[in-house]
Amino acid sequence: MSKAKAVSKAKMESITQVVPTVPLDVRVTQWVAMLSAVVSFTLLAYYLRLYPVLLYGWYINEFDPYIRLFMTEQMLKYGTIKGLFWWLHKGYGALFTHFWYPWGVNWTVVLSPGVSWFGVLAYKVLSHLGFDLVQSVVLLPAIANAAVVPAMFYLGYRLGGKYVGLLAALWSVFSTMLLQRGTAGWFAAEPLFQFIATLGIAFYIESLIRKDNYWILFAVLSAIFNGITTWVWGSYVFLWNFYGLFTIVILLYLLIRIARRQNLPFTIDKLVITYVLTDLGFSAFVAITPRYGFHTLISGMGGVANAALLFSIIAYALIKLYPRYPRIMVPIIRYFLMAIVVLVVAVIGLSFTSIGGKFLGALAPFARSAIVQSVAEHSPSTLQQSMYNISITIPFMIYTMILSIMSLSLPVILISLGSLVAAYFASSEVWLFMLLGLFWVPAAAYGFVKLTELALNRRIVIGLSLAALLGIILAIALIVNIQPALSMSIMPQQIVSTVTPPIPTPDWLDALQWLSYNTPPNATVLSWWDYGYWIAVIGNRTSLADNSTVNGTQIALIGNFFMSNPYNYTGVLEKLNELHDPQYILIFEPYYIYGPVNMTNYGLGSICILIPEYPAGGDFAKSYWMARIAGYTNNYILNTFIYPAPVGSSTIYVPYANNTFYAAYNVTLYSLMFNSEVVSASYAVWSTCTVNNIPAYWIFEGVPTIMPGASLTSAKLTYIGIPGYNGPTTPWSLLWYPPPWAQLVYVSRPYGWVIIYKVNYSLLNALARNQTLINQ
Structure with a gap:
């Protein structure tokens, strides 16, 4: 053994000897x-x-x-x-x-x-x-x-x-x-x-x-x-x-x-x-x-x-x-x-x-x-x-x-x-x-x-x-x-808060219980696919589509129905027949009741303002994707159904028709959401506005925000949304009614965010026949 190796071995042995063991x-x-x-x-x-x-x-x-x-x-x-x-x-x-x-x-x-x-x-x-x-x-x-x-x-x-x-x-x-x-x-x-x-x-x-x-x-x-x-x-x-x-x-x-x-x-x-x-x-x-x-x-x-x-x-x-x-x-x-x-x-x-x-x-x-x-x-x-x-x-x-x-x-x-x-x-x-x-x-x-x-x-x-x-x-x-x-x-479960930001509410639980107890056991319910599992499992009623999304064709048919013209009765009947004649239609649309607000300057007096998708998470916001899945192009959607409006650094969507911002007449989904029957049947609207004889109006043009006044000691109502917008332009929306073939049978409590219609096929068939005869 060389001297260098011997020295190295000795050093290693000494190191080994001095390493303490942990007791x-x-x-x-x-x-x-x-x-x-x-x-x-x-x-x-x-x-x-x-x-x-x-x-x-x-x-x-x-x-x-x-x-x-x-x-x-x-x-x-x-x-x-x-x-x-x-x-x-x-x-x-x-x-x-x-x-x-x-x-x-x-x-x-x-x-x-x-x-x-x-x-x-x-x-x-x-x-x-x-x-x-x-x-x-x-x-x-x-x-x-x-x-x-x-x-x-x-x-x-x-x-x-x-x-x-x-x-x-x-x-x-x-x-x-x-x-x-x-x-x-x-x-x-x-x-x-x-x-x-x-x-x-x-x-x-x-x-x-x-x-x-x-x-x-x-x-x-x-x-x-x-x-x-x-x-x-x-x-x-x-x-x-x-x-x-x-x-x-x-x-x-x-x-x-x-x-x-x-x-x-x-x-x-x-x-x-x-x-x-x-x-x-x-x-x-x-x-x-x-x-x-x-x-x-x-x-x-x-x-x-x-x-x-x-x-x-x-x-x-x-x-x-x-x-x-x-x-x-x-x-x-x-x-x-x-x-x-x-x-x-x-x-x-x-x-x-x-x-x-x-x-x-x-x-x-x-x-x-x-x-x-x-x-x-x-x-x-x-x-x-x-x-x-x-x-x-x-x-x-x-x-x-x-x-x-x-x-x-x-x-x-x-x-x-x-x-x-x-x-x-x-x-x-x-x-x-x-x-x-x-x-x-x-x-x-x-x-x-x-x-x-x-x-x-x-x-x-x-x-x-x-x-x-x-x-x-x-x-x-x-x-x-x-x-x-x-x-x-600390976030609530989605069944008690299906909105963003989360607001606990029993609306969905109330709606599903109503569906379970007030519809026939074999009732079929048409809704957007997001709610299919809830309808079938909690409501115990038959759904047309659900979250598994296994049938893209069926989902596209539902989207096409929702984005169709509700007054083209022949077309509505054909689309419902394609979906095998569902008996009920369920829609979810959260909204916020703002007011009463003094709108004397606009000739309206005191009014309540209803702002859709505030909080967000309903079918109106999803209508863009309903149209996309149904096969409409992006340009067609933005020039026919909805229009993007800037809100700060983000974007909201508002209904679009005839170059004016308001809920379009010619979309089935919107006509079922935004009408006077839904408003008058809402307990939240009634308890806040109707009981005091204050009318309520849907507003799509912006989101109302309290902004400080010039002196910083007062405040004023400002609408953040479309540039230059300063007040409501859709008060006549209360004149709307749902299409005659859709019978409103339920609005959830307390907020009225879940809406259920029953399809009147007898009336729809009669309307479709008359429309066909008129067109001929």
Whole structure:
């Protein structure tokens, strides 16, 4: 042994001897403290997510969860296991006829079973504590989303240690990326997916970093948990393809090194085997799910994922053969790298021909259909939304990516690459921030901890100063997230507040109860598709379209009817016949009652002003998309139905006709909304205006705002909207009546925002015959 080597060995031995071991009691104390923190974070997260129930009651939120509740009830008829088998056997041909009249629908081939099945499991457990089915499914999303906190601790811990885990868990409590659909009542895919997928990613990383033989167990767990995501949310395709992308990137890097005759920095056995098992997990669950089936494995994003699997297996074989046959394998690998570029482009291009709907819209925003564009959650993200979600953590994220390149750590590369790819999709569609949180939260936590460690390794003064600065940035990042998180946690469920900004009101509950008790059991209800689930599940009446949007032709027919001329009786009858003669028409239009206002200067005296879409969220605002989906061009819509008017930095839409801003006579939807019968039947208008003999007028030309007077001691009424507008020009709108074939039968209380008409087919047929005779 040389003298230099002997000295080096002695130094290493001395270093080994002086490294102190942490006493057992200290380690136990550390773990007790960490687990106590995680439990505290989890309880805080659960309390935050439970707030809607504490404030407003046991209501399911939004629209989609109601079909999940309906299918949970169907599964419960068979039991926990038999109910799942019933679903996987396509419901034995079950056809639910009070949806999508007149055809009905088999929900077991339209939806995935996971959410409803977990609802069954939740009820089986929580019923022993006295909770009924609705209460159980209301609690389930809050429980699942709070469980993301310990799952995120585990993910962060395996990624970068206990401090990364603690920070990731803490941020998970308030992260809007996780919270926005995680509150009680959101009985939908996202809260369950986020919990299951977080564990799936954690198990995937665990299998990559373990040094013992138990890594294969975690690879199997990764396959199971990632596979289960296919039963929960359609965004499983992101994870499925992302794991393939991650593996391809690593294998391509190794192949390039071989092609350049460089040494390999690590072995790939665990990497490839874990990926193969995980891909098989996805494929197995996809194949047995009626919504997808075997054809999904070779088409669309499933075809892309399995093409990545094939590439990985071939690349793995080439890399394993290289040490034995280096001279032969180097040129083969070079040709393989050239061929793979062409093959990947071809496979992706061919696969995209079978991708549609939301998936294609997320990949290529320009390819979104009108129905996809009409949903607010599919709109591109704004800078404000991005700041709400990722706050000011970008420096931490950048440092994590730098470390992934410098260290070639597979877990850090995985979490960094996932953050980059998910960030692209989140910028494309705002709802996909829920996906970004799975990667961004642990990645940013990792970057912060590593930056802090780097700072503390400097000189004491400089190190402490840098660490303090980082702590301040982290605190600001958390504070930026806390405010919108608290706002989300106190937001009322949509069934009690279907407007923006949210105003709690029982209008919809009142309307659906009226529909259930005052219409025949076989009654069919025509409405815009947003309310289909509520009508069919809560109102227990047959709807023509719903939120599944499985029949775009039917939705286009409804849009065409609403935007048709209500006094072209022949045309109305033809359109209703195309929709198989629905008996009732339901419309939702929120408005604000402003006044009484003294309008003596306009010759009106004191009046009440009714402002549609103030708050927003009704069918008037949606009428643009009704027309678009019906097939009208954008120019035709803006020159016939509605016109954009600037309001500050945003835009509102007002009815348009004959170059004058007022509610157009020739649109069925508007004539059913804005008429004297609706106004006189509204309890809110009556109690505010009519009882005092004050007339009420619809105003479309602007939004009334109290502005300070010149002396700043007085105020005046100003209309913000169309430039130069100073007062009402549509007082004659009260002379309107709904078309004679539409009989007003219900206006909701207290605000009168939900309106129901009964179609008088006898009168409509007579009017259509007379109109035909006159035209002849």
